[in-house]
Amino acid sequence: MKGVLVKDLYIARSNILVTIVSLAVLGFGLSFLLETSALLVLAPVAATTAAFISITSDASSKWNKNVITMPVSRNQIIGEKFLFYILLAVLGLLTALISCVILACFGMDITLYSLCLYSSIGISATLLAGGISLPCAYLFDPEKSQIVFMMSFMAGTGIITGLVLLINLVLSVKENILLAFGIVLIISAICFFISYRIAVKVYQKRGII
Amino acid sequence: MANAFMVSGLTKTYQDFVLDHVSFTVPNGCIVGLIGENGAGKSTTINAALGLIQKEDGVVSILGREELDGDVKEQIGVVFDGSNYPEILSPRKLNRVMKNIYRTWDEQVYFGLLKQFSLPYDKQIKQFSKGMKMKLAISAAFSHHSRLLILDEATSGLDPVVRDDILDMLLDFVQDEGHSILVSSHITSDLEKIADHIVFIHEGKVVFEKPKDELTERYGIIKCGAAQFDALDRTDIISYRKMDYEWQILVSDRERMQKKYPKALVVPATIDEIMLLYIKGEK
Numbered sequence: 001m002k003g004v005l006v007k008d009l010y011i012a013r014s015n016i017l018v019t020i021v022s023l024a025v026l027g028f029g030l031s032f033l034l035e036t037s038a039l040l041v042l043a044p045v046a047a048t049t050a051a052f053i054s055i056t057s058d059a060s061s062k063w064n065k066n067v068i069t070m071p072v073s074r075n076q077i078i079g080e081k082f083l084f085y086i087l088l089a090v091l092g093l094l095t096a097l098i099s100c101v102i103l104a105c106f107g108m109d110i111t112l113y114s115l116c117l118y119s120s121i122g123i124s125a126t127l128l129a130g131g132i133s134l135p136c137a138y139l140f141d142p143e144k145s146q147i148v149f150m151m152s153f154m155a156g157t158g159i160i161t162g163l164v165l166l167i168n169l170v171l172s173v174k175e176n177i178l179l180a181f182g183i184v185l186i187i188s189a190i191c192f193f194i195s196y197r198i199a200v201k202v203y204q205k206r207g208i209i
Numbered sequence: 210m211a212n213a214f215m216v217s218g219l220t221k222t223y224q225d226f227v228l229d230h231v232s233f234t235v236p237n238g239c240i241v242g243l244i245g246e247n248g249a250g251k252s253t254t255i256n257a258a259l260g261l262i263q264k265e266d267g268v269v270s271i272l273g274r275e276e277l278d279g280d281v282k283e284q285i286g287v288v289f290d291g292s293n294y295p296e297i298l299s300p301r302k303l304n305r306v307m308k309n310i311y312r313t314w315d316e317q318v319y320f321g322l323l324k325q326f327s328l329p330y331d332k333q334i335k336q337f338s339k340g341m342k343m344k345l346a347i348s349a350a351f352s353h354h355s356r357l358l359i360l361d362e363a364t365s366g367l368d369p370v371v372r373d374d375i376l377d378m379l380l381d382f383v384q385d386e387g388h389s390i391l392v393s394s395h396i397t398s399d400l401e402k403i404a405d406h407i408v409f410i411h412e413g414k415v416v417f418e419k420p421k422d423e424l425t426e427r428y429g430i431i432k433c434g435a436a437q438f439d440a441l442d443r444t445d446i447i448s449y450r451k452m453d454y455e456w457q458i459l460v461s462d463r464e465r466m467q468k469k470y471p472k473a474l475v476v477p478a479t480i481d482e483i484m485l486l487y488i489k490g491e492k
Contacts, residue, residue, distance in 0.1 A: 003309030007295060010306070014297045057295050066293035069259050070310050071279035207262035209252075
Protein backbone atom coordinates (compact mmCIF):
# COMPACT_ATOMS: atom_id res chain seq x y z
CA MET A 1 0.00 0.00 0.00
CA LYS A 2 2.90 2.35 0.78
CA GLY A 3 4.14 2.16 -2.80
CA VAL A 4 0.73 3.10 -4.19
CA LEU A 5 0.58 6.03 -1.77
CA VAL A 6 4.05 7.15 -2.90
CA LYS A 7 2.78 7.06 -6.49
CA ASP A 8 -0.23 9.19 -5.58
CA LEU A 9 1.92 11.66 -3.66
CA TYR A 10 4.03 12.12 -6.80
CA ILE A 11 0.83 12.84 -8.74
CA ALA A 12 -0.32 15.27 -6.02
CA ARG A 13 3.09 16.97 -6.07
CA SER A 14 2.86 17.49 -9.80
CA ASN A 15 -0.42 19.39 -9.25
CA ILE A 16 0.56 21.24 -6.09
CA LEU A 17 1.21 24.53 -7.88
CA VAL A 18 -2.38 24.64 -9.20
CA THR A 19 -3.74 23.92 -5.69
CA ILE A 20 -1.54 26.53 -3.99
CA VAL A 21 -2.38 29.23 -6.56
CA SER A 22 -6.13 28.49 -6.28
CA LEU A 23 -5.96 28.62 -2.50
CA ALA A 24 -3.97 31.87 -2.54
CA VAL A 25 -6.49 33.49 -4.89
CA LEU A 26 -9.41 32.20 -2.82
CA GLY A 27 -7.81 33.32 0.44
CA PHE A 28 -7.10 36.78 -0.93
CA GLY A 29 -10.66 37.11 -2.25
CA LEU A 30 -12.27 35.78 0.90
CA SER A 31 -10.27 38.10 3.16
CA PHE A 32 -11.95 41.03 1.40
CA LEU A 33 -15.40 39.62 0.74
CA LEU A 34 -16.09 37.39 3.76
CA GLU A 35 -14.12 36.26 6.76
CA THR A 36 -10.56 35.11 6.11
CA SER A 37 -11.22 31.94 8.13
CA ALA A 38 -13.77 30.91 5.50
CA LEU A 39 -10.70 29.74 3.59
CA LEU A 40 -10.82 26.74 5.93
CA VAL A 41 -14.04 25.63 4.25
CA LEU A 42 -12.58 25.70 0.77
CA ALA A 43 -9.01 24.57 1.39
CA PRO A 44 -9.66 20.87 2.21
CA VAL A 45 -12.09 20.61 -0.71
CA ALA A 46 -9.62 22.21 -3.11
CA ALA A 47 -6.76 20.05 -1.87
CA THR A 48 -8.65 16.80 -2.52
CA THR A 49 -8.80 17.57 -6.26
CA ALA A 50 -5.48 15.72 -6.54
CA ALA A 51 -7.23 12.49 -5.45
CA PHE A 52 -9.46 12.67 -8.50
CA ILE A 53 -6.57 13.61 -10.75
CA SER A 54 -4.85 10.44 -9.52
CA ILE A 55 -7.98 8.33 -10.14
CA THR A 56 -8.23 9.70 -13.69
CA SER A 57 -4.51 9.17 -14.24
CA ASP A 58 -4.77 5.57 -12.95
CA ALA A 59 -7.55 4.90 -15.42
CA SER A 60 -5.94 6.61 -18.42
CA SER A 61 -2.51 5.01 -17.93
CA LYS A 62 -4.13 1.64 -17.13
CA TRP A 63 -2.26 1.58 -13.83
CA ASN A 64 -5.54 0.19 -12.39
CA LYS A 65 -4.98 -2.98 -14.35
CA ASN A 66 -1.26 -3.18 -13.70
CA VAL A 67 -1.50 -2.73 -9.94
CA ILE A 68 -3.89 -5.67 -9.57
CA THR A 69 -1.09 -7.96 -10.79
CA MET A 70 1.24 -6.60 -8.07
CA PRO A 71 1.30 -7.71 -4.44
CA VAL A 72 -1.36 -5.18 -3.49
CA SER A 73 -4.89 -6.35 -2.66
CA ARG A 74 -8.02 -4.66 -3.94
CA ASN A 75 -8.85 -3.70 -0.34
CA GLN A 76 -5.49 -1.97 -0.06
CA ILE A 77 -5.99 -0.13 -3.36
CA ILE A 78 -9.29 1.34 -2.15
CA GLY A 79 -7.99 1.90 1.37
CA GLU A 80 -5.04 3.84 -0.01
CA LYS A 81 -7.27 6.09 -2.11
CA PHE A 82 -9.46 6.94 0.89
CA LEU A 83 -6.38 7.49 3.06
CA PHE A 84 -4.84 9.68 0.35
CA TYR A 85 -8.07 11.70 0.21
CA ILE A 86 -8.04 12.28 3.98
CA LEU A 87 -4.35 13.11 3.88
CA LEU A 88 -4.95 15.76 1.21
CA ALA A 89 -7.89 17.21 3.13
CA VAL A 90 -5.80 17.46 6.30
CA LEU A 91 -2.90 19.01 4.37
CA GLY A 92 -5.30 21.52 2.81
CA LEU A 93 -6.74 22.34 6.22
CA LEU A 94 -3.31 22.71 7.81
CA THR A 95 -2.12 24.99 5.01
CA ALA A 96 -5.23 27.17 5.47
CA LEU A 97 -4.82 27.16 9.26
CA ILE A 98 -1.19 28.25 8.98
CA SER A 99 -2.22 31.00 6.55
CA CYS A 100 -4.96 32.16 8.95
CA VAL A 101 -2.54 32.22 11.88
CA ILE A 102 -0.04 34.26 9.83
CA LEU A 103 -2.81 36.66 8.77
CA ALA A 104 -3.96 36.94 12.43
CA CYS A 105 -0.40 37.93 13.35
CA PHE A 106 -0.72 40.76 10.82
CA GLY A 107 -3.85 42.03 12.55
CA MET A 108 -6.64 40.21 10.68
CA ASP A 109 -9.73 39.52 12.78
CA ILE A 110 -9.52 35.75 13.19
CA THR A 111 -10.90 34.05 16.30
CA LEU A 112 -10.48 30.51 17.60
CA TYR A 113 -14.26 30.17 17.39
CA SER A 114 -14.30 30.94 13.65
CA LEU A 115 -11.32 28.65 13.05
CA CYS A 116 -13.11 25.72 14.75
CA LEU A 117 -16.42 26.42 13.03
CA TYR A 118 -15.06 26.76 9.50
CA SER A 119 -12.66 23.84 9.95
CA SER A 120 -15.50 21.52 10.94
CA ILE A 121 -17.64 22.75 8.04
CA GLY A 122 -14.74 22.33 5.61
CA ILE A 123 -13.83 18.83 6.76
CA SER A 124 -17.50 17.76 6.88
CA ALA A 125 -18.09 18.99 3.31
CA THR A 126 -14.91 17.24 2.14
CA LEU A 127 -15.77 13.94 3.85
CA LEU A 128 -19.33 13.96 2.50
CA ALA A 129 -18.19 14.85 -1.00
CA GLY A 130 -15.53 12.13 -0.92
CA GLY A 131 -18.02 9.69 0.51
CA ILE A 132 -20.20 10.24 -2.55
CA SER A 133 -17.59 10.60 -5.28
CA LEU A 134 -14.90 8.07 -4.33
CA PRO A 135 -17.07 4.92 -4.63
CA CYS A 136 -18.59 6.37 -7.83
CA ALA A 137 -15.09 6.69 -9.30
CA TYR A 138 -14.87 2.90 -9.08
CA LEU A 139 -18.44 2.32 -10.26
CA PHE A 140 -18.51 4.54 -13.33
CA ASP A 141 -16.15 5.36 -16.18
CA PRO A 142 -13.78 8.36 -15.71
CA GLU A 143 -16.02 10.88 -17.56
CA LYS A 144 -19.08 10.07 -15.45
CA SER A 145 -17.08 10.01 -12.24
CA GLN A 146 -15.72 13.51 -12.96
CA ILE A 147 -19.30 14.78 -13.23
CA VAL A 148 -20.11 13.03 -9.95
CA PHE A 149 -16.97 14.56 -8.43
CA MET A 150 -18.10 18.09 -9.34
CA MET A 151 -21.65 17.47 -8.17
CA SER A 152 -20.56 15.79 -4.94
CA PHE A 153 -19.45 19.09 -3.39
CA MET A 154 -22.87 20.60 -4.02
CA ALA A 155 -24.46 17.43 -2.64
CA GLY A 156 -22.15 17.61 0.39
CA THR A 157 -23.22 21.20 1.06
CA GLY A 158 -26.87 20.17 0.66
CA ILE A 159 -26.45 17.30 3.10
CA ILE A 160 -24.79 19.60 5.65
CA THR A 161 -27.71 22.04 5.35
CA GLY A 162 -30.16 19.16 5.78
CA LEU A 163 -28.30 17.84 8.80
CA VAL A 164 -28.18 21.30 10.41
CA LEU A 165 -31.92 21.67 9.88
CA LEU A 166 -32.50 18.25 11.44
CA ILE A 167 -30.26 19.07 14.42
CA ASN A 168 -32.17 22.31 14.81
CA LEU A 169 -35.27 20.24 15.57
CA VAL A 170 -33.53 18.81 18.64
CA LEU A 171 -31.41 21.74 19.78
CA SER A 172 -31.14 25.34 18.75
CA VAL A 173 -28.31 25.59 16.24
CA LYS A 174 -27.94 29.34 16.69
CA GLU A 175 -27.17 28.92 20.38
CA ASN A 176 -25.05 25.76 19.97
CA ILE A 177 -23.44 26.32 16.61
CA LEU A 178 -20.11 24.63 17.41
CA LEU A 179 -21.83 21.60 18.92
CA ALA A 180 -24.18 21.35 15.93
CA PHE A 181 -21.31 21.40 13.44
CA GLY A 182 -19.37 18.97 15.66
CA ILE A 183 -22.30 16.54 15.29
CA VAL A 184 -22.31 17.15 11.52
CA LEU A 185 -18.57 16.38 11.45
CA ILE A 186 -19.08 13.08 13.31
CA ILE A 187 -21.94 12.07 10.98
CA SER A 188 -19.79 12.97 7.95
CA ALA A 189 -16.92 10.84 9.25
CA ILE A 190 -19.29 7.88 9.75
CA CYS A 191 -20.66 8.37 6.22
CA PHE A 192 -17.12 8.44 4.85
CA PHE A 193 -16.29 5.17 6.61
CA ILE A 194 -19.50 3.52 5.33
CA SER A 195 -18.65 4.78 1.85
CA TYR A 196 -15.19 3.18 2.15
CA ARG A 197 -16.78 -0.18 3.03
CA ILE A 198 -19.15 0.14 0.04
CA ALA A 199 -16.27 1.03 -2.31
CA VAL A 200 -14.29 -2.01 -1.11
CA LYS A 201 -17.30 -4.24 -1.77
CA VAL A 202 -17.91 -2.72 -5.22
CA TYR A 203 -14.26 -3.02 -6.24
CA GLN A 204 -13.92 -6.65 -5.14
CA LYS A 205 -16.28 -7.83 -7.88
CA ARG A 206 -15.40 -5.30 -10.52
CA GLY A 207 -13.74 -6.49 -13.72
CA ILE A 208 -10.70 -4.40 -14.64
CA ILE A 209 -9.74 -4.51 -18.30
CA MET B 210 7.88 -31.53 -14.91
CA ALA B 211 5.86 -29.27 -12.59
CA ASN B 212 3.75 -26.49 -14.03
CA ALA B 213 4.39 -22.83 -13.36
CA PHE B 214 0.95 -21.94 -14.67
CA MET B 215 -2.12 -24.04 -15.20
CA VAL B 216 -5.68 -23.22 -16.20
CA SER B 217 -8.33 -25.89 -16.31
CA GLY B 218 -11.89 -25.43 -17.52
CA LEU B 219 -11.60 -21.62 -17.37
CA THR B 220 -14.96 -20.15 -18.34
CA LYS B 221 -16.22 -16.61 -18.67
CA THR B 222 -19.37 -15.51 -20.47
CA TYR B 223 -19.95 -12.08 -22.00
CA GLN B 224 -22.96 -10.97 -24.00
CA ASP B 225 -21.22 -11.64 -27.31
CA PHE B 226 -18.31 -13.89 -26.35
CA VAL B 227 -17.72 -17.03 -24.33
CA LEU B 228 -14.39 -18.23 -23.01
CA ASP B 229 -15.27 -21.87 -23.08
CA HIS B 230 -13.52 -24.24 -20.65
CA VAL B 231 -10.02 -23.18 -21.60
CA SER B 232 -7.32 -25.52 -20.30
CA PHE B 233 -3.56 -25.48 -20.81
CA THR B 234 -0.32 -25.44 -18.86
CA VAL B 235 3.01 -23.64 -18.81
CA PRO B 236 5.62 -26.16 -17.61
CA ASN B 237 8.54 -24.89 -15.52
CA GLY B 238 11.42 -23.69 -17.62
CA CYS B 239 9.32 -23.28 -20.75
CA ILE B 240 8.02 -20.47 -22.92
CA VAL B 241 4.43 -21.03 -23.97
CA GLY B 242 2.96 -18.94 -26.73
CA LEU B 243 -0.74 -18.21 -26.64
CA ILE B 244 -1.87 -17.49 -30.17
CA GLY B 245 -5.13 -16.61 -31.83
CA GLU B 246 -6.71 -13.82 -33.84
CA ASN B 247 -7.85 -10.57 -32.20
CA GLY B 248 -10.83 -11.29 -29.98
CA ALA B 249 -10.08 -15.02 -29.77
CA GLY B 250 -9.89 -14.93 -25.98
CA LYS B 251 -6.17 -14.63 -25.25
CA SER B 252 -6.44 -11.51 -23.09
CA THR B 253 -9.65 -12.74 -21.46
CA THR B 254 -7.82 -15.91 -20.45
CA ILE B 255 -4.93 -13.93 -18.96
CA ASN B 256 -7.25 -11.42 -17.28
CA ALA B 257 -9.33 -14.19 -15.73
CA ALA B 258 -6.23 -16.09 -14.61
CA LEU B 259 -4.79 -12.96 -12.98
CA GLY B 260 -8.05 -12.10 -11.22
CA LEU B 261 -8.65 -8.94 -13.23
CA ILE B 262 -12.05 -10.31 -14.17
CA GLN B 263 -14.16 -12.80 -12.25
CA LYS B 264 -14.13 -16.27 -13.75
CA GLU B 265 -17.34 -18.27 -13.78
CA ASP B 266 -15.80 -21.67 -13.66
CA GLY B 267 -12.45 -23.39 -13.76
CA VAL B 268 -9.28 -23.66 -11.78
CA VAL B 269 -6.18 -21.47 -12.07
CA SER B 270 -2.92 -22.49 -10.49
CA ILE B 271 0.08 -20.15 -10.54
CA LEU B 272 3.41 -21.39 -9.19
CA GLY B 273 1.58 -24.29 -7.58
CA ARG B 274 -0.94 -22.12 -5.72
CA GLU B 275 -4.61 -21.75 -6.55
CA GLU B 276 -4.97 -18.59 -4.49
CA LEU B 277 -3.39 -15.58 -6.15
CA ASP B 278 -2.17 -13.88 -2.99
CA GLY B 279 0.60 -11.36 -2.40
CA ASP B 280 3.28 -14.07 -2.10
CA VAL B 281 2.43 -15.44 -5.55
CA LYS B 282 2.18 -11.95 -7.06
CA GLU B 283 5.68 -11.18 -5.74
CA GLN B 284 6.94 -13.93 -8.02
CA ILE B 285 5.12 -13.02 -11.22
CA GLY B 286 5.95 -10.26 -13.63
CA VAL B 287 3.15 -9.11 -15.88
CA VAL B 288 3.58 -6.93 -18.96
CA PHE B 289 0.62 -5.66 -20.90
CA ASP B 290 0.53 -3.76 -24.18
CA GLY B 291 1.88 -0.28 -23.23
CA SER B 292 3.72 0.65 -20.06
CA ASN B 293 0.67 1.01 -17.78
CA TYR B 294 2.53 3.28 -15.38
CA PRO B 295 1.43 6.83 -14.52
CA GLU B 296 2.90 9.01 -17.22
CA ILE B 297 4.08 11.76 -14.89
CA LEU B 298 6.51 9.35 -13.24
CA SER B 299 10.10 8.98 -14.36
CA PRO B 300 11.95 5.63 -14.17
CA ARG B 301 13.71 6.85 -10.99
CA LYS B 302 10.39 7.75 -9.33
CA LEU B 303 8.92 4.46 -10.50
CA ASN B 304 11.77 2.72 -8.69
CA ARG B 305 10.71 4.44 -5.44
CA VAL B 306 7.12 3.33 -6.00
CA MET B 307 8.02 -0.25 -6.85
CA LYS B 308 10.45 -0.77 -4.00
CA ASN B 309 7.57 0.04 -1.67
CA ILE B 310 5.32 -2.45 -3.43
CA TYR B 311 7.59 -5.48 -3.97
CA ARG B 312 9.50 -6.90 -1.00
CA THR B 313 11.89 -8.47 -3.49
CA TRP B 314 12.44 -5.34 -5.60
CA ASP B 315 16.07 -5.19 -6.70
CA GLU B 316 17.19 -1.65 -7.48
CA GLN B 317 20.51 -2.80 -8.88
CA VAL B 318 18.85 -5.08 -11.41
CA TYR B 319 16.35 -2.34 -12.31
CA PHE B 320 18.92 0.39 -12.89
CA GLY B 321 21.15 -2.12 -14.66
CA LEU B 322 18.36 -2.89 -17.10
CA LEU B 323 17.58 0.81 -17.60
CA LYS B 324 21.24 1.30 -18.47
CA GLN B 325 21.25 -1.73 -20.77
CA PHE B 326 18.21 -0.36 -22.59
CA SER B 327 19.62 3.22 -22.59
CA LEU B 328 16.52 4.51 -20.82
CA PRO B 329 16.89 7.94 -19.15
CA TYR B 330 16.38 7.87 -15.36
CA ASP B 331 14.70 11.24 -14.95
CA LYS B 332 12.60 11.73 -18.06
CA GLN B 333 8.84 11.48 -17.61
CA ILE B 334 7.28 8.32 -19.04
CA LYS B 335 4.93 10.44 -21.14
CA GLN B 336 7.94 11.54 -23.19
CA PHE B 337 8.91 7.93 -23.94
CA SER B 338 8.31 6.22 -27.27
CA LYS B 339 6.25 3.04 -27.33
CA GLY B 340 9.41 0.94 -27.53
CA MET B 341 10.94 2.75 -24.53
CA LYS B 342 7.74 2.26 -22.52
CA MET B 343 7.78 -1.43 -23.30
CA LYS B 344 11.45 -1.72 -22.33
CA LEU B 345 10.64 0.03 -19.05
CA ALA B 346 7.74 -2.36 -18.36
CA ILE B 347 9.96 -5.35 -19.08
CA SER B 348 12.70 -3.91 -16.84
CA ALA B 349 10.19 -3.56 -14.00
CA ALA B 350 8.90 -7.11 -14.54
CA PHE B 351 12.47 -8.46 -14.37
CA SER B 352 13.47 -6.47 -11.29
CA HIS B 353 11.68 -8.37 -8.55
CA HIS B 354 13.12 -11.82 -9.20
CA SER B 355 10.01 -13.12 -10.94
CA ARG B 356 9.74 -16.84 -11.56
CA LEU B 357 6.91 -16.47 -14.05
CA LEU B 358 6.49 -13.79 -16.68
CA ILE B 359 3.14 -13.19 -18.30
CA LEU B 360 3.20 -10.99 -21.39
CA ASP B 361 -0.06 -10.01 -23.01
CA GLU B 362 0.53 -8.65 -26.54
CA ALA B 363 3.62 -7.00 -25.12
CA THR B 364 5.48 -6.91 -28.43
CA SER B 365 2.61 -5.63 -30.59
CA GLY B 366 3.33 -2.36 -32.31
CA LEU B 367 7.08 -2.52 -31.70
CA ASP B 368 9.66 -2.35 -34.44
CA PRO B 369 11.61 -5.55 -35.27
CA VAL B 370 14.81 -4.32 -33.57
CA VAL B 371 13.12 -3.66 -30.21
CA ARG B 372 11.14 -6.90 -30.53
CA ASP B 373 14.34 -8.81 -31.14
CA ASP B 374 15.98 -7.24 -28.05
CA ILE B 375 12.99 -8.23 -25.96
CA LEU B 376 12.90 -11.78 -27.35
CA ASP B 377 16.59 -12.18 -26.48
CA MET B 378 15.84 -11.08 -22.92
CA LEU B 379 13.05 -13.61 -22.67
CA LEU B 380 15.33 -16.37 -23.92
CA ASP B 381 17.94 -15.37 -21.32
CA PHE B 382 15.28 -15.42 -18.62
CA VAL B 383 14.34 -19.07 -19.23
CA GLN B 384 17.96 -20.21 -19.09
CA ASP B 385 17.14 -20.67 -15.41
CA GLU B 386 14.96 -23.79 -15.30
CA GLY B 387 12.88 -22.35 -12.49
CA HIS B 388 11.72 -19.54 -14.77
CA SER B 389 8.79 -19.74 -17.18
CA ILE B 390 6.99 -17.43 -19.57
CA LEU B 391 3.46 -17.24 -20.92
CA VAL B 392 3.38 -14.90 -23.88
CA SER B 393 0.25 -14.05 -25.78
CA SER B 394 0.78 -12.61 -29.21
CA HIS B 395 -0.65 -12.58 -32.66
CA ILE B 396 2.84 -12.02 -34.07
CA THR B 397 3.51 -15.71 -34.56
CA SER B 398 6.99 -15.16 -36.03
CA ASP B 399 8.13 -14.02 -32.56
CA LEU B 400 6.77 -17.19 -31.02
CA GLU B 401 8.42 -19.31 -33.68
CA LYS B 402 11.72 -17.90 -32.44
CA ILE B 403 11.25 -18.42 -28.71
CA ALA B 404 8.30 -20.62 -27.75
CA ASP B 405 8.59 -24.23 -26.63
CA HIS B 406 4.85 -24.85 -26.76
CA ILE B 407 2.01 -23.22 -28.63
CA VAL B 408 -1.55 -22.93 -27.38
CA PHE B 409 -3.97 -21.89 -30.08
CA ILE B 410 -7.23 -20.26 -29.00
CA HIS B 411 -10.04 -19.65 -31.45
CA GLU B 412 -13.49 -18.27 -30.59
CA GLY B 413 -12.89 -18.78 -26.89
CA LYS B 414 -11.81 -22.42 -27.16
CA VAL B 415 -8.42 -24.07 -27.14
CA VAL B 416 -7.97 -25.60 -30.59
CA PHE B 417 -4.65 -27.22 -29.77
CA GLU B 418 -1.79 -27.21 -27.31
CA LYS B 419 1.34 -28.63 -28.93
CA PRO B 420 5.13 -28.42 -28.79
CA LYS B 421 6.26 -25.79 -31.27
CA ASP B 422 8.73 -28.18 -32.88
CA GLU B 423 5.91 -30.59 -33.67
CA LEU B 424 4.10 -27.81 -35.49
CA THR B 425 7.06 -26.48 -37.42
CA GLU B 426 8.81 -29.78 -38.12
CA ARG B 427 5.91 -32.17 -38.65
CA TYR B 428 2.95 -30.14 -39.85
CA GLY B 429 2.79 -29.37 -43.53
CA ILE B 430 0.64 -28.02 -46.32
CA ILE B 431 -0.21 -30.02 -49.40
CA LYS B 432 -0.57 -27.73 -52.39
CA CYS B 433 -2.45 -29.41 -55.19
CA GLY B 434 -5.14 -29.18 -57.83
CA ALA B 435 -8.77 -30.28 -57.63
CA ALA B 436 -8.17 -33.81 -58.98
CA GLN B 437 -5.39 -34.49 -56.49
CA PHE B 438 -7.50 -33.04 -53.68
CA ASP B 439 -10.38 -35.39 -54.52
CA ALA B 440 -7.99 -38.34 -54.35
CA LEU B 441 -6.82 -37.51 -50.82
CA ASP B 442 -7.86 -39.64 -47.87
CA ARG B 443 -10.15 -37.37 -45.81
CA THR B 444 -8.75 -38.70 -42.52
CA ASP B 445 -5.37 -37.20 -43.44
CA ILE B 446 -6.85 -33.71 -43.70
CA ILE B 447 -6.95 -31.36 -40.69
CA SER B 448 -8.43 -28.53 -42.74
CA TYR B 449 -8.29 -27.24 -46.29
CA ARG B 450 -8.75 -24.05 -48.20
CA LYS B 451 -9.50 -23.47 -51.87
CA MET B 452 -7.34 -20.67 -53.20
CA ASP B 453 -7.48 -19.08 -56.69
CA TYR B 454 -5.28 -21.63 -58.42
CA GLU B 455 -4.75 -24.40 -55.89
CA TRP B 456 -5.98 -26.22 -52.86
CA GLN B 457 -4.10 -25.90 -49.59
CA ILE B 458 -4.49 -28.80 -47.22
CA LEU B 459 -3.14 -28.78 -43.69
CA VAL B 460 -1.72 -32.13 -42.59
CA SER B 461 -0.15 -33.17 -39.28
CA ASP B 462 2.68 -35.34 -40.66
CA ARG B 463 4.18 -33.96 -43.83
CA GLU B 464 6.80 -36.69 -44.27
CA ARG B 465 4.20 -39.44 -44.08
CA MET B 466 2.01 -37.48 -46.51
CA GLN B 467 4.89 -37.06 -48.93
CA LYS B 468 5.38 -40.84 -48.92
CA LYS B 469 1.68 -41.54 -49.21
CA TYR B 470 1.15 -38.99 -52.00
CA PRO B 471 4.51 -38.85 -53.82
CA LYS B 472 3.17 -36.64 -56.60
CA ALA B 473 1.83 -34.01 -54.23
CA LEU B 474 3.78 -30.89 -53.28
CA VAL B 475 4.07 -30.95 -49.47
CA VAL B 476 5.70 -27.90 -47.90
CA PRO B 477 6.45 -27.03 -44.25
CA ALA B 478 3.79 -24.91 -42.55
CA THR B 479 4.50 -21.79 -40.51
CA ILE B 480 2.49 -21.18 -37.34
CA ASP B 481 0.78 -18.33 -39.17
CA GLU B 482 -0.33 -20.67 -41.96
CA ILE B 483 -1.48 -23.32 -39.48
CA MET B 484 -3.49 -20.69 -37.63
CA LEU B 485 -4.98 -19.35 -40.87
CA LEU B 486 -5.97 -22.79 -42.11
CA TYR B 487 -7.58 -23.67 -38.79
CA ILE B 488 -9.54 -20.39 -38.76
CA LYS B 489 -10.40 -19.96 -42.43
CA GLY B 490 -10.18 -23.51 -43.68
CA GLU B 491 -12.91 -26.10 -43.96
CA LYS B 492 -12.89 -29.48 -42.30
